[in-house]
Structure formats: structure tokens, C-alpha cells
Amino acid sequence: MADPVPLPPSPRWRGDLLRVLLAAAACYVVSVRIDLHERMVRWFGRYERWQVDELPLTALVLAVGLAWYAWRRMGEVRVELGRRRAAEAHAAALLAHNRELAQQLIGVQERERLALARELHDELGQGCSAIRVETACLRRCAPAGDTVLLAAAARADLAAQTLYQQVRELLRRLRPADLDALGLVAAVQTLCEAWSRRTGVACSFEQDGLDAPLPDLVNITVYRVVQESLTNVQRHAQARAVRVLLRLDAAQGLQLAVCDDGVGMDPQAATRGLGLLGCVERAAAVGGTLQVVSAPGAGCAMRLALPCTALGAAATAAASAMKAAA
Template identity: 40%
Template sequence: MATALLLLAPVTVSVPVVLTEAVILVSGLVVMLVANAALLRIGLAPLDRLTRLMTTVDLLRPGQRLPVHGQGGVAELIRTFNAMLDRLEAERAASSARALSAQEAERRRIARELHDEVGQSMTAVLLELKRASDQADDPLRGELQQAQEITRLSLDEVRRLARRLRPGVLEDLGLVSALTSLTADFATHTGLRVRRHFDPDLPPLAPQTELVLYRVAQEGLTNVARHAEAERVELSLRHTDGAVVLRLADDGRGIGIACEGAGIRGMRERALFVGATLDIRSDPASGTEVSLSVPTTGRHA
């Protein structure tokens, strides 16, 4: 445009160049440079957004994509990057499903061994201690009874661990009963007040979906007991807008983004497994809220 303007306009340049002509030439050069810089900035802005997304993308938070406009090289690069994210998220979901299935199988095996082998052995020890204490004289009887009580408490703890590893009540009585039992056990062992609310019209869910909801609630309660310094916990399960939403909230000190450890990453892995959305909000003044939304339509329902 500048060249055409110089060719068509009745503009001449003196030799040597006079001051006014030099000012005009320099001003035109500055205008062209500024216009080129603005055009380059506009043209390369999608690359800046792509760079920022590359540095922050997290496969455990699916759906992060850049909009594609036009048909140029930059648009094709963004389109290719979005397609790569689609493949990576699908592969991550598949690998997470395999890992979680193997983890649950190992949990069931350990729970079965705790219940069938360790539990039965401790039960046999408990019966022998009772028989010995019934036949012993004082003060040996008191010592045997004390050992019997310690063994009984240890057996209860082994059974509790087995229930945590393999929630049999979930398979036998369903999700609501399993969550009720989980929160009751949590309140007993921590002393925290727990409020529960379950919608009466919850739709039927696939076994793996119920297991994910249970495990997220279990991990959330564990985090509350370990880190929140809370006094009250609320757990709800609602059916709304085509989804089942599990909500766990406490009145503790909250967490920071930097505090997302293995427990929260594990929750995100499980959410990815069933196509759910996990949202964690935290405030030092009001505590932490964990929300898991599972769609009730499609293959995950």
C-alpha cells in the first residue's frame, strides 16, 4: 500500500533531502512499522493462547480446548492440538479405568484375606483366651481378660479395615445404605457431627458409578478428618438436571490449590472413569465443598 501510494501520488524527494521531506518519510516508516506490529500481534494472538493452554492443560480436567477460526496455518495448528488432547484424554480415561479396576480387585483380595484369614485367626485366639480366663485363678484371670479385650478391639479394627477396603453393604443394600453406614462409622470414630440428605427419587446407577460415588465420599471424609479441623460435615446426594450430584461440605479451615495431593488426584481419576465432573471449592472462612456430578444419561448411567 505504501509503495502504491508513492508511485501514484505526486510526491518527489529532493536530493539532498530537505527537512520536511525527511519528516514525512520517517513518519510514514513509523506508521508502517506500527501497522505491521499490530497485524502481527493480532495474527499471533492464537499462538499465545495456545502456549498458555499447553503450560496449564491437565488431563484430569477434560474439556480444555481452544476455539478454531479460519483456515490458515495457525488455525490448523490449534485444530491439531485439540485433536491431540482428544486422543490423550481418551487414552488417559482408558488407562485410569484399567488401573482403578486393578486397584479395586486388589482391595477385594486384601479385604477377603483380612476377613477370612486374619479375622478367623484372631477369633480363634479370642476363644482360647476366653477358655483360659474361665479356668484361671486370680490375678491371672484379670490379665487374660485384659488380653481378651485387646484382642476383641483389634478384631473390630480388622473388620472395619476390611469394610473400608470392600464395602459389602454397597453391593448388598445399595448406595444410600452404604453412604449412611460410612458416615455413621465416620462420626463414631472422629466425633464430628454429620448431616445427611438423600433424595428419595434417585435413579438406578451402574455398579461402577455407585462405587465411584462411594469412594469419592470416603476419600472426602478422610481428608476432612486429617486436614480440615472441622466440627460439622454435610453429605447429600441429589438428582437434578439429568445428573446425580454428591456434595460433601465441611466448616473447616479449607485447602489451597497447592494442597491437592494424592487423595484429590485420585478423586479426579475416579470422576474421569465415569465421565463425571468434580468441583472443589475452598475458603478458609467457610471450609471446603466437594461436588461430584455424574450424568444419568448415556453409558455411565
């Protein structure tokens, strides 16, 4: 553990000391005016048998002892506060280190997803295309009356098409090509439109202020949060409409909200799935926060907030990663 950090002196100590000195001076002036000591001697003399005249010295010793006790306790409080500050600084350093590790982990995960998507596209995609070529050859070469062979070739062709569509959907989930080719706004717009066509639920997308490109880690985080939010709406919300709002300004940073008009839930009673926990970790890794606002019967809103400092840190991390890769 680090050495205790000394506490800075309070800016009010001069005023407090001045008050004590003024009170002591006022007490002296009043005592001189009314002959306080002579009056006390005459008063104590009445109760000599009770030894009341010994109380002032005893009270003085008690006051000095209490002052010494308070001074010792003050020193212990200063040491403890110093240790607590050192522990908080150590915890903040560990948190920053963990956040950096989380960013690196997300980067590695996205690179692995990209590599897996390429492998799936090259291997399964070409395999599906080869199957369709063979089924087309079978249909051309089959005898005119062989309906069994033609039907089998048609079924194989349909299965290859279905498999290829599933592979394309999996590729979009692993690494959206639109995010690399067109940017965040176009990728989220395409995601909302495709999700609306697939589910039949109206999904509108609005954005404001996203004219400049954002760091890749931020783009991935925002896209994954929107993707997970829409998946949860499809599975649980029973909603009729969804709104996706994305805004960037110099004061509040990046703000994302995915709101639906579904059945809602109780956030305190609901258990978080792995997808939502992953989104929370992604948001924390880039210095943001993810909040779920909902109530039974009042819909649900997923809100992601990335302050400007987090955007700057993500840009710096992205630049460092590019230099390291180069």
C-alpha cells in the same frame, strides 16, 4: 501426524463477494457520471515533472501484490488450522483412551481391594476368633487363685477384640460391604452415621432422585469421594457439622456436595494430598469433575459433578466389562 483437515467454507463468503461486486459497480457508475478518468488526466498533467501519472499503475501492482500476499497467508492459515484440528482430534482420542485405561485401572484396584478384604476377613478374622476361643479356655481351666494367668488371658482377649475391630474398620475402607449389599444411598448413609459416632461431629445426609441403581464404577467413585472428604474434615477442618448432599436428575446428572463449617482454607495455596488427587483421578476416569470450594474461615465444600453422558458411558463400560468377564 494426520493429513491437514480442509476447513469448510465460511457461510458469509457469498455476502462478502456480493458487497465487493456492488462496490465495484457503484464505482463504475460514479466514474462515468463525473468523468473521473478525464479529471485525473488533467490533474496529473499539472505534476508531470514529478511523474505522478505513474502512481496509479504502481498502486495497482501494489494492490495485486498485497492480495496475492494475503491469499498465500490465508493458505498457510488454513493448513495450520487443519493441523491444529488434527492435533486436537488426536489429543481427544488419547484422552478418551487414557480415561478408558483409568477406568480399567480403578476396576482392577477395586477387585484387588475386594480380594484383599476377603483374605483379611478369612485369615485375620478367624485368627482373632481362635485367639478369643483359646483365652476363654484359659479362663475356664485356670486355677481359681491364679490371678496372673486370668489377667493375662483377659489382656489377650482384649487385644484380640481390638485387633478384630481394627480389621473390620480396615475391611470397610478396602471394600464397603454395604455398597454391594444395600446400594449407594444406604452405604453412604451408613458411612456418615459411623463417621459421626466415631468423631462426635454431626453429619447429615440428604439424597434426591436416586431411585434407580447406578453403574458400579460410579457407586465406587461417589463412595470414595465421600469417604475421603469426611477423612479430610476429621483431620483438618475442625468443623462442628457436615452436610452430604447427593442428587440425580435428567438435566444435570449426578451432583455430590460434602460441605462443612470448619476453618476452611485457601485452595490456591493448599497442596493436594494423595487422597484428594486420587479422587480427582477417579472423577476424571468416569467423565466427571471434582472441585474444592473454600475460603479461610468459611468452611469447605467438595463438589463432584457427573453429567448424564458420563453416567451413560460408565454404564456402557460396566456392561462391556461384564461381557468380557463372562
